[in-house]
Amino acid sequence: MATRKPAAPETPTRGSAETGRLGLPERERDWQRLGSETFDVVVIGGGVVGVGTALDAATRGLRVALVEARDLASGTSSRSSKLFHGGLRYLEQLEFGLVREALRERELMLTRIAPHLVKPVSFLYPLSHRLWERPYTAAGLLMYDTMGGARSVPGQKHLTRAGALRMFPALKRSALIGGIRYYDAQSDDARHTMTVGRTAAHYGAVVRTSTQVIGFLREADRISGVRVRDAEDGRETEVKANAVINCTGVWTDELQRLSGSRGRFRVRASKGVHIVVPRDRIVAESGLILRTEKSVLFVIPWRNHWIVGTTDTDWNLDLAHPAATKADIDYILDHVNTVLATPLTHDDIEGVYAGLRPLLAGESESTSKLSREHAVARVAPGLVAIAGGKYTTYRVMAADAVDAAGADLTGRLQPSITDKVPLLGADGYYALVNQADQLAARHGLHPYRVRHLLDRYGSLVHEVLAVADGDPDLLRPLPAAPDYLQVEIVYAASHEGALHLEDALTRRTRISIEYPHRGVDCAEQVARLMAGVLGWDDARIAREVEVYTARVQAERDSQSEPNDQAADARRISAPEARDLRDPVS
Structure with missing residues (x-):
């Protein structure tokens, strides 16, 4: 097969910047900018919180650079359950503020910020206990709907066993006595993260991947920037900044050690594994949510496939490449097969992926009970760290991180406006x-x-x-x-x-x-x-x-x-x- 003729080198133009283009010409231009400009904010990490922080800062009128050692969304932000959701299980943990916040973010994504990328998705909650379970679950879902869960998607709908089986024929008849349908939203997490990054570039931020932080710059007792290395050609340069924001998720502690500053919190990695199976292996018109002894298990419609997961276990090994084991996959299959009339097997699996949730350490020995709240700290003059949280609330996390960096910025810091900024591709x-x-x-x-x-x-x-x-x-x-x-x-x-x-x-x-x-x-x-x-x-x-x-x-x-x-x-x-x-x- 012939290779396509290489495109002629292009000179970056204002037009290419206006689309947030991240091509080779822009990559070279941005390298020159990194070494020659002084930025208000340098963001480390190209996951959803990092790109969200870059967009938040850029739309406040700040000079922003984002550097990522690998690729945009190469870590946790491409390996999630791909849901924008309020988190039903957090209601049971009495985290009402987190649920309300997440539902507001879900609403913004569906209607204003990313309607092209974020879509409604329905779930069936099967009921298996008579008398108490329906009113108990209905009360939780009513609270969910009232907090904002039914603003732009339908509210809960109660179903008999026959109605639930019509919606999800793949279920065993013995697996339920009825059901409740509710709605959340889903997105391709990696594409969404990349689009947030491109939108930040559209508003003037330097967004550069394969650019690894290998050291921190200091002026007296404050952090004054970072030293970076191009992972493609080995070049190094110094990037000067008034504030550095560490948005590296499960790598937060590593970057903290590299900076030589004492951290205010620790991050604990929890591994979540998902499997992907063909759509025709589960006959259903809706997703499914199941309780497990540890947490919940989702069966999520995904184009011509189903995503089934997740697990929730401690991970203390390689952070870049968390590995799914046979035990992880068996756990998922065993739990979903308790309710499926035709069991899934290993031969049905098309894909498997494992990701790491960056949880705040110290609250519980069980990772499934660790809070999904986030924490922001100014760990040293010129250095802010943010960790925890969940994908759905990335925009709120980003705004908090930039607010925290305000102590190191000159002049008045404008308020966050990203709730009013559609991502590239949304308009029209x-x-x-x-x-x-x-x-x-x-x-x-x-x-x-x-x-x-x-x-x-x-x-x-x-x-x-x-x-x-x-x-x-x-x-x-x-x-x-x-x-x-x-x-x-x-x-x-x-x-x-x-x-x-x-x-x-x-x-x-x-x-x-x-x-x-x-x-x-x-x-x-x-x-x-x-x-x-x-x-x-x-x-x-x-x-x-x-x-x-x-x-x-x-x-x-x-x-x-x-x-x-x-x-x-x-x-x-x-x-x-x-x-x-x-x-x-």
């Missing part, structure tokens, strides 16, 4: 949904394909399709992953900051969890599509494919191991796509 989205048929006809695509693109890119769909001008073959699907068009891969490299094959297969698309081959069958084609943008030669293409294939094999191997230690040893045996140092050693 609804009109384009109504115009999907015309847009499809114009580009020779099926309308369902255009609707799929709209739910991934929103009104940026024109920019995506424009990449195929003069090369209509790019509007064809990837043969081994037909849910995605070839142009989406090129766009991921040219506009969305994908620098490696794994960035495109695991985060810009979700091919790595949505197909049984986990991306291996299309790895070379995707690498060649990226090569045309990133200037890779045949040797680099072969290296990218080799590294990705080794990663998939290591993950498969880890998922056959009985415990965390064995699984971790298998997973960390795979080579890294990026050349990262251990800055703490």
Whole structure:
């Protein structure tokens, strides 16, 4: 297969900055900015809290730089349950403020900030106990709805056993006596995080991945910036800033040690594992939520698949690559099969992913009972750390972090306005949904394909399709992953900051969890599509494919191991796509 001709180098323009483009020209421009400017705020970490903090600061009029050692959403923010939800179980823990806050954020995402990325999703709560369970659960859901859960989605609906089975025919008749349907919302977490990052760049922030913090700058007793290393070419530079905000999630303690400052809180990592199975393996019109002895288990509709999870166990091993074990997968299968008429088996699994929740340590020995509240602290003059919380409330966390950094900033700090700032692709989205048929006809695509693109890119769909001008073959699907068009891969490299094959297969698309081959069958084609943008030669293409294939094999191997230690040893045996140092050693 021929490699696409590399694109001619581009000079960054105001127009490219206005779309929040994260391409190679912007990457070089931003490196020069890092070394030559003094920023108000430097944000460390490209997860959802980090990019949210960069967006919050930039829209307050601050000069902002964000650096991420790996890729946007490469940690926890691509490995969640992919829900924007209030957290029903937090009502039982009497965390009413957290639930109310989360429901407000969910509402904002659905209606104003990201309607193209965040969609309503229904869940069935099966009832198995007579007399007490229905009124008890209904009371909790009424509180949920009253706090804001039924503002832009339907409220709870009570069902008989027959009604519940019509909604979820895959359930055993003996598994329930009735049910209650309620609504939450879902999103592709990695795509949402990346879009927040691009929106921050749109408002002037430097957003640079493969840029590792290897040290902190000091002036007397205060932190005055960071020293960073480009993980692609090894260059180093110093980035000066009035305030540094540590948004590194489960790496918070590591960065704290590197800074030489005493932390105000500790972060505990809890591993959550999910499996992905084909949609036809569970016949249902709704998601499902089940109680377990530890927490809850979700069965979540996900395009042509179901996501089933999660686990909740301590993790003290490699933070970059948490590994799912056979025991984790068996736990999920055992629990969901207690209610399914046709049990799921290991052979049904298309994908598996494991992520780490950054929980505040010290509140409970059980990770499932640790608070999802977040904490913000000015741990030293010029250095703020934020940790804890949940994906849904990232915007609130970001605002709190910037407020805390205000002590180190000159002048009056403007209030947060991100509740009024739509993400890139949101403006014009609804009109384009109504115009999907015309847009499809114009580009020779099926309308369902255009609707799929709209739910991934929103009104940026024109920019995506424009990449195929003069090369209509790019509007064809990837043969081994037909849910995605070839142009989406090129766009991921040219506009969305994908620098490696794994960035495109695991985060810009979700091919790595949505197909049984986990991306291996299309790895070379995707690498060649990226090569045309990133200037890779045949040797680099072969290296990218080799590294990705080794990663998939290591993950498969880890998922056959009985415990965390064995699984971790298998997973960390795979080579890294990026050349990262251990800055703490």
